Amino acid sequence: MIALLEFLYNNFIIISVVLFTLVTTLVLTRIFWKEFFFNKKLKFKQNVLRNFNSFRLKKPSLKSIAIIFVLITVPVVFIFAFVRSPIAYDDHIHHLSSKSDVSNIHASYHSKFYSMTLQSVEQEDADAILQEQYETRTIFGDNIDFVTQTSDDNIIVANQTEINIVENDDNTLRILETIVPNLEGTTIQGVFVTSDSLFVIAQPVFNGNIADLETYKPYTLVFQYNMDTYEQDQVYTFSGSAIQIDRQGDYLVIISDHFIPFDSENFDLDNHKPFYVKGSTVFEEDYSNMVYIEGTEPTNYFTTFMLDLSDGIVETKTALTHHDHQAMIGNNAVYISAKSYSFKMASDYMELSNPVEQERVSITKFSFDHRGLNYFRTRMLSGQVLENGLIVDDQLIMLFIDNLEGTSTVFRFNDRLDMFHRVEVGNIDSIKGYHHQDDILLIKTTAYNIRLFDVSLPTELHLYDPPYILDYPQNIFYDNESNLALNLNINEDKIHIVPYDYEDGLLRELESRITRSTYRQIQIGRFYDVRNLQFIASNNTLLLPLIGDDEYDGASIFVTKVLTYQWDAQDRVFEHNNTLSLPYSIHETNPFIYRMISTEDLYYHITPRGMALQLTDEPELHSYVIFD
Amino acid sequence: MFKLKVPKEDRARIRNKLKIIDSKKYQYVITTDKDAVESDKINIVFSEDQAEKVNRMLDSIVKGEDVFISVEGEEGIKNIESRRIHYFIIENEEVVAILMKEKFIVKMKLYELEEMLGNKYFIRVSKYALVNINKIDYIKPAFNSKLLLLMKNGDRVEVNRRYYKAFKNTLNL
Incomplete structure (x- = not known):
């Protein structure tokens, strides 16, 4: 049956059938008309000859009517069934209104893009896409972490299952409250506070088992607690694989993907709509709240959930677009960039071997403010976006595009998505990471080099090639006050911190490199990031946590060691001046998380299992608590 | 008229x-x-x-104004009114007058009959046939630009492509 449909869905055949039936209809209509005309004339002639009763004009036979009807109906049915109207775009966006719009867009894209229209995404491919979505780790904004601080200086620390509120009572730590949310199999990913609420974010973790792909559904839970009573006020569920969760002003913004397995058995589009749950009420995304980004393969719902933290109102907006995209929250907006094709006009009607006119990159902005969450604008640029090529934060929007001619171009946009500058940056494979502070943007472009941009002047300033070939992603830390850039690398079982002078747009590597052995490097490599590295500019102190070994009751154990280095701003060198071992009972390796909060007088060393207080003028711990 | x-x-x-x-x-x-x-x-x-x-x-x-045509039948030669004849047709090189149920040989050439009856209600529709317009029951166009005349006696006579225009003009008066 499928083979027959595929055969029928050949535009050449369709057009031939339509033309044939049209011609046949014309010929037969002409014959039937002639029949009527001749017999009318015959009757007239016979009347002239005073032969009044010999003739009766026959009415058209049912057979003739049926033939004409079928012949007219066949091309009409073919046209309606197989030839679709082109989709109309406004600013590269098609606003959806119904379920059939989604189906039509999907069918239309496939009819253009694939040589066989009914070619489907193989189940294995769909599984791979789902698995990748489910295993993608959510990126949390800097303001959502395992540790946060309340306005009255209490410290809130989360581990995977509970939240502890700790107060400093005259330099003695004390657990004020322990909250155990009803996690329903999820684990806590981060916490943050507003003036009157504590918010806890939790997600399920996919076990990686392909057999569970059908039943597993990713989502994000957001618990809201009253800061005075620690009672739960509300709980929200947001559907989809969350890509990024960030606080933007008074809003919590969640962007998430929902792959649409169009070709799976018993597929029903209504079962894949994005949704959120507030309390026990389910709110499904309405098709009229969706847009389709022109030329992108419609395989995924990209949904933005915007939770107003002050009143609990949730707004949503969904883009139907390709599952392989890049998206970021920043600058009171959500940006998404995806591969888009412009198709030859004839591809709307004909099966073309190469229907693509131009390969493009789309960048779409959804903005949010007191007026709500709204589609803002879409731009199209020719080329392919580099891996991690979309960079958005509060001050800049950049897009790195491979222009398919051996070079790459960086496009700078303002918040209206107007491109105000572009700069050629040679051949770049991908963006590994970036750090933006003040006017300086450090970009690690490949495994071997770092680029610097002075974003106040939108030009590339410098390309630096460090001597190391490093296996693991590098993180970049930059302190403007000290003109110091730190490149944090993890290689095999060693952590390297390479300091650079940054001056006049140049990076100059300093000799005072810190290289330390550590254990469990695989876990370190996965979880270690710049948030573990603490450089306190006010007193030029660098705190470097590591996993070290120790002995406890005669057995070898792992502990978190915090190495303290003093940065000599004059001589531009680091000097190691202290090593502090956190108690075994508050050491944590799975995941390895260390956070530090500093004040003028003390450091809080925090892990998910406990928290320790160290006075800055004392090398040892002053107080600590353990979370059971 | x-x-x-x-x-x-x-x-x-x-x-x-x-x-x-x-x-x-x-x-x-x-x-x-x-x-x-x-x-x-x-x-x-x-x-x-x-x-x-x-x-x-x-x-x-x-x-x-009807004319009589001499025809040969089993009972010998007799004259019949031309308006009773459905059509004349050449069969085995003889002109045959076809009536409702009978047929007679006519000892005239078809073109002579056409000259005699052509200004009346007979019309030449092919090299072999001359048809009485009053005896046509129905006209059926065919795919090949020909016409098929269904006569009142049930016979079918074809209008040849060459005589199509003349037939059409006759009907248009």
Whole structure:
């Protein structure tokens, strides 16, 4: 049956059938008309000859009517069934209104893009896409972490299952409250506070088992607690694989993907709509709240959930677009960039071997403010976006595009998505990471080099090639006050911190490199990031946590060691001046998380299992608590 | 053949009584107004109360002009009114007159019959057939620009492509 449909869905055949039936209809209509005309004339002639009763004009036979009807109906049915109207775009966006719009867009894209229209995404491919979505780790904004601080200086620390509120009572730590949310199999990913609420974010973790792909559904839970009573006020569920969760002003913004397995058995589009749950009420995304980004393969719902933290109102907006995209929250907006094709006009009607006119990159902005969450604008640029090529934060929007001619171009946009500058940056494979502070943007472009941009002047300033070939992603830390850039690398079982002078747009590597052995490097490599590295500019102190070994009751154990280095701003060198071992009972390796909060007088060393207080003028711990 | 010349307000009524259809090329003027006569035509002036008689007269005019054709049958030679003949056709190099249920050999060439009857209600439809228009029951166009004439006796006679235009012109009067 499928083979027959595929055969029928050949535009050449369709057009031939339509033309044939049209011609046949014309010929037969002409014959039937002639029949009527001749017999009318015959009757007239016979009347002239005073032969009044010999003739009766026959009415058209049912057979003739049926033939004409079928012949007219066949091309009409073919046209309606197989030839679709082109989709109309406004600013590269098609606003959806119904379920059939989604189906039509999907069918239309496939009819253009694939040589066989009914070619489907193989189940294995769909599984791979789902698995990748489910295993993608959510990126949390800097303001959502395992540790946060309340306005009255209490410290809130989360581990995977509970939240502890700790107060400093005259330099003695004390657990004020322990909250155990009803996690329903999820684990806590981060916490943050507003003036009157504590918010806890939790997600399920996919076990990686392909057999569970059908039943597993990713989502994000957001618990809201009253800061005075620690009672739960509300709980929200947001559907989809969350890509990024960030606080933007008074809003919590969640962007998430929902792959649409169009070709799976018993597929029903209504079962894949994005949704959120507030309390026990389910709110499904309405098709009229969706847009389709022109030329992108419609395989995924990209949904933005915007939770107003002050009143609990949730707004949503969904883009139907390709599952392989890049998206970021920043600058009171959500940006998404995806591969888009412009198709030859004839591809709307004909099966073309190469229907693509131009390969493009789309960048779409959804903005949010007191007026709500709204589609803002879409731009199209020719080329392919580099891996991690979309960079958005509060001050800049950049897009790195491979222009398919051996070079790459960086496009700078303002918040209206107007491109105000572009700069050629040679051949770049991908963006590994970036750090933006003040006017300086450090970009690690490949495994071997770092680029610097002075974003106040939108030009590339410098390309630096460090001597190391490093296996693991590098993180970049930059302190403007000290003109110091730190490149944090993890290689095999060693952590390297390479300091650079940054001056006049140049990076100059300093000799005072810190290289330390550590254990469990695989876990370190996965979880270690710049948030573990603490450089306190006010007193030029660098705190470097590591996993070290120790002995406890005669057995070898792992502990978190915090190495303290003093940065000599004059001589531009680091000097190691202290090593502090956190108690075994508050050491944590799975995941390895260390956070530090500093004040003028003390450091809080925090892990998910406990928290320790160290006075800055004392090398040892002053107080600590353990979370059971 | 006829031209009815009566006041406009009486025209439909009288036409209905006399069953007249006007011809462009007419020989007879039928009128209730003696001033409407045409000198080069045969004029019939009548009053409306005589319409019945005029009607029969008109029938006689048409039928009275009928010609007789000598035909050979099993009973020998006899004359039959041409209006009874459905069509003439050449069979085995002989001209045959086809009637409702009978057929007779005609000792004339088809073109002679055409000359004799062509200005009446017979029309040549092919090299082999001459058809009585009054005996055509239905005209059926075919795909190949030909026409098929279904005769009242159930026979079928084909209008050849060469005679198509002439046949069409005859019907257009």
